[in-house]
Amino acid sequence: MEKNHLISLYKSELLDNVIPFWEKYSRDEDFGGYFTCLDRKGGVFDTDKFIWLQGRQVWMFSSLYNRVEGKPEWLEMALHGAAFLEQYGHDGNLNWYFSLTRDGKPLIEPYNIFSDCFATMAFGQLFRATGEEKYGLIAKKTFENILARTGNPKGKFSKAVPGTRPLKGFSLPMILCNLSLEIEHLLPAELVEKTIATVLHEVMEVFYQKESGLILENVHSDGSFSDSFEGRLLNPGHAIEAMWFIMDLSVRLNKPELAEEAVKIVLKTLKYGWDDRYGGIFYFLDIKGRPVQQLEWDQKLWWVHIETLITLIKGYQLTGNQECLLWFEKVHDYTWSHFPDPEYGEWWGYLNRQGEVLLPLKGGKWKGCFHVPRGLYQVYTTLEKLM
Amino acid sequence: MEKNHLISLYKSELLDNVIPFWEKYSRDEDFGGYFTCLDRKGGVFDTDKFIWLQGRQVWMFSSLYNRVEGKPEWLEMALHGAAFLEQYGHDGNLNWYFSLTRDGKPLIEPYNIFSDCFATMAFGQLFRATGEEKYGLIAKKTFENILARTGNPKGKFSKAVPGTRPLKGFSLPMILCNLSLEIEHLLPAELVEKTIATVLHEVMEVFYQKESGLILENVHSDGSFSDSFEGRLLNPGHAIEAMWFIMDLSVRLNKPELAEEAVKIVLKTLKYGWDDRYGGIFYFLDIKGRPVQQLEWDQKLWWVHIETLITLIKGYQLTGNQECLLWFEKVHDYTWSHFPDPEYGEWWGYLNRQGEVLLPLKGGKWKGCFHVPRGLYQVYTTLEKLM
Numbered sequence: 090m091e092k093n094h095l096i097s098l099y100k101s102e103l104l105d106n107v108i109p110f111w112e113k114y115s116r117d118e119d120f121g122g123y124f125t126c127l128d129r130k131g132g133v134f135d136t137d138k139f140i141w142l143q144g145r146q147v148w149m150f151s152s153l154y155n156r157v158e159g160k161p162e163w164l165e166m167a168l169h170g171a172a173f174l175e176q177y178g179h180d181g182n183l184n185w186y187f188s189l190t191r192d193g194k195p196l197i198e199p200y201n202i203f204s205d206c207f208a209t210m211a212f213g214q215l216f217r218a219t220g221e222e223k224y225g226l227i228a229k230k231t232f233e234n235i236l237a238r239t240g241n242p243k244g245k246f247s248k249a250v251p252g253t254r255p256l257k258g259f260s261l262p263m264i265l266c267n268l269s270l271e272i273e274h275l276l277p278a279e280l281v282e283k284t285i286a287t288v289l290h291e292v293m294e295v296f297y298q299k300e301s302g303l304i305l306e307n308v309h310s311d312g313s314f315s316d317s318f319e320g321r322l323l324n325p326g327h328a329i330e331a332m333w334f335i336m337d338l339s340v341r342l343n344k345p346e347l348a349e350e351a352v353k354i355v356l357k358t359l360k361y362g363w364d365d366r367y368g369g370i371f372y373f374l375d376i377k378g379r380p381v382q383q384l385e386w387d388q389k390l391w392w393v394h395i396e397t398l399i400t401l402i403k404g405y406q407l408t409g410n411q412e413c414l415l416w417f418e419k420v421h422d423y424t425w426s427h428f429p430d431p432e433y434g435e436w437w438g439y440l441n442r443q444g445e446v447l448l449p450l451k452g453g454k455w456k457g458c459f460h461v462p463r464g465l466y467q468v469y470t471t472l473e474k475l476m
Numbered sequence: 477m478e479k480n481h482l483i484s485l486y487k488s489e490l491l492d493n494v495i496p497f498w499e500k501y502s503r504d505e506d507f508g509g510y511f512t513c514l515d516r517k518g519g520v521f522d523t524d525k526f527i528w529l530q531g532r533q534v535w536m537f538s539s540l541y542n543r544v545e546g547k548p549e550w551l552e553m554a555l556h557g558a559a560f561l562e563q564y565g566h567d568g569n570l571n572w573y574f575s576l577t578r579d580g581k582p583l584i585e586p587y588n589i590f591s592d593c594f595a596t597m598a599f600g601q602l603f604r605a606t607g608e609e610k611y612g613l614i615a616k617k618t619f620e621n622i623l624a625r626t627g628n629p630k631g632k633f634s635k636a637v638p639g640t641r642p643l644k645g646f647s648l649p650m651i652l653c654n655l656s657l658e659i660e661h662l663l664p665a666e667l668v669e670k671t672i673a674t675v676l677h678e679v680m681e682v683f684y685q686k687e688s689g690l691i692l693e694n695v696h697s698d699g700s701f702s703d704s705f706e707g708r709l710l711n712p713g714h715a716i717e718a719m720w721f722i723m724d725l726s727v728r729l730n731k732p733e734l735a736e737e738a739v740k741i742v743l744k745t746l747k748y749g750w751d752d753r754y755g756g757i758f759y760f761l762d763i764k765g766r767p768v769q770q771l772e773w774d775q776k777l778w779w780v781h782i783e784t785l786i787t788l789i790k791g792y793q794l795t796g797n798q799e800c801l802l803w804f805e806k807v808h809d810y811t812w813s814h815f816p817d818p819e820y821g822e823w824w825g826y827l828n829r830q831g832e833v834l835l836p837l838k839g840g841k842w843k844g845c846f847h848v849p850r851g852l853y854q855v856y857t858t859l860e861k862l863m
Binding site: 100126128134135137186187190194195196198199202245246248249250253254289317318379380381382384385386388439441442443448449450453454 | 584635768
């Protein structure tokens with residue numbers, strides 16, 4: 090693969106296909122915010138507004154404005170979503186709802202801490218773009234709320250009987266690896282250092298299981314293995330995505346050995362998670378090879394593949410490991426031959442195991458303007474750094 | 477298809493294959509109750525105990541004892557599970573947990589009202605088998621709890637913000653159609669009449685949508701259509717299963733027109749829900765043909781197909797409608813060529829759209845000793861009633 094060709098492929102997919110798709114179809118001019126449930130052609134098939142995706146799109150456009158080019162229309166797009174989020178997205182105390190009706194009425198309670206994470210990302214990045222103090226304040230206060238909730242993120246919505254099998258999940262420390270760098274500019278240096286130290290320990294020593302070389306999705310709260318559906322669960326895409334957050338931390342902390350370790354985990358995870366029969370990376374697996382609870386376990390998801398591309402190219406850039414490059418080519422080929430829709434633009438989200446389109450949508454309850462554009466940006470800018 | 481051949485096929489599958497499988501592999505001799513997470517060969521791959529499945533297996537063995545033959549080992553098997561349920565299954569006030577550890581510690585809170593429904597069925601049927609008053613009392617009191625919770629079945633575990641989009645689900649009135657007959661012997665006549673009248677109205681006039689001829693999974697609490705993911709959702713297997721409960725009510729109430737109506741709904745649902753490309757009935761669909769939330773929407777599930785066989789043969793027996801017979805043959809062929817495992821016994825639960833085995837298990841978190849044996853029993857006994 091020729092580097093310059095790849096750079097222009099990823100960059101033009103971002104700027105000439107994906108971003109224009111969301112600019113054209115996702116704005117709700119009547120009620121504010123964004124539509125994310127978009128069918129193949131960009132038509133709106135549902136109008137509910139999910140805070141994850143509202144926040145992620147504000148982040149995406151702010152980020153393009155900050156990092157790619159100071160286009161006023163990108164900033165305006167970010168502000169359009171931020172105004173809606175600020176007015177309707179939370180309960181008045183910056184506890185972020187999970188979803189709203191089209192006109193902003195709260196539908197689902199603030200049970201999901203990742204709504205708060207994506208709101209933090211959104212307003213942190215928008216503060217960088219505008220210098221507007223109130224945005225920085227929203228990000229900072231929401232981040233403090235998140236930290237206060239880490240011990241019991243689901244709060245009163247948890248269905249687990251306290252004490253019987255206390256588990257903790259990988260998602261939160263994983264996302265905090267990314268979030269702590271995302272909003273570093275808003276936080277006291279000691280808080281950043283402390284948060285980074287904690288989540289690095291959690292990801293690389295608690296959820297990472299030495300014997301298998303794999304990362305578990307859930308462990309007992311004391312860090313030990315739980316031989317249960319939750320405890321045996323692997324989410325290869327998750328583990329691999331986390332590894333590029335770790336690689337970013339390795340640069341930030343100037344610890345190249347962290348990147349080496351992350352690469353080891355990535356390669357192990359890919360070997361375990363790759364579907365030798367049809368290609369692509371499985372969505373869920375069981376570390377003991379037992380049947381999983383998730384009926385969608387064998388499906389091929391857009392975010393899994395695009396996040397893996399980011400991780401592999403960063404891994405190669407930071408360590409020079411040739412296996413990263415070989416895997417990058419393999420995942421690149423699978424991704425580009427299955428996910429983009431040449432006819433109507435943007436990418437499919439959900440394929441079945443065989444690689445056929447499972448749901449004819451470009452956006453939905455979980456897929457918005459985030460993984461594809463972020464991934465395209467991350468890949469081409471990492472490629473640009475290669476000698 | 478020859479009637480006597482079919483009778484002996486379904487009957488011997490029940491008595492010589494399926495029931496022996498559960499007798500052999502599911503008993504937990506050390507801690508009581510049943511294992512339900514059984515791999516292809518009957519090996520236990522997880523030891524958690526799910527109240528739905530514990531209750532259903534108690535019901536199944538009690539029911540065989542009451543209806544097929546008074547075998548002491550069947551009664552003993554039912555009592556084995558009932559003792560475990562009685563001791564560990566609820567919080568002391570007959571609020572039934574969702575799941576327990578192998579040794580009976582509560583894992584997941586009583587958030588799911590169907591745990592209570594299956595406990596009611598279990599103890600109601602066991603009371604019939606034993607005449608033991610305490611079992612009748614457990615069934616009756618649990619049933620009263622269920623009725624008291626119908627307005628807000630999820631209680632404090634509901635994540636919906638009150639008032640914004642109040643929805644009610646089809647599952648509860650559907651199961652009450654069955655449950656009210658299951659435990660009729662334990663209830664005052666007026667309560668039975670009243671409950672039946674209410675749920676019949678809900679199923680046949682509220683969730684049944686005249687324009688489409690289909691049954692919706694969720695409607696606004698005032699009965700109107702909700703143009704949302706939940707409101708557009710169809711679950712063909714659910715709707716079809718409910719129709720044999722309605723047919724049983726049509727016999728009980730001596731209202732043959734009810735069975736005629738149920739048959740109409742079944743045939744409409746089958747036409748909508750059948751997969752013309754690979755055969756089998758889809759798991760979930762959207763009434764407007766839009767993408768659904770459920771990634772497993774195109775899978776072929778054991779319970780959907782076996783419940784459909786029950787409904788079709790009952791529909792034919794009660795109405796003589798030839799279309800029921802044609803569909804019975806079609807669904808019978810699909811079912812028998814895809815679900816039974818000739819090598820190790822019992823039936824697969826989860827197939828992909830193409831009809832290949834998706835999870836190599838005979839039982840799990842949701843599949844236990846219930847739909848297959850109940851269905852085999854219902855089909856052969858209905859066939860026996862045909863002229």
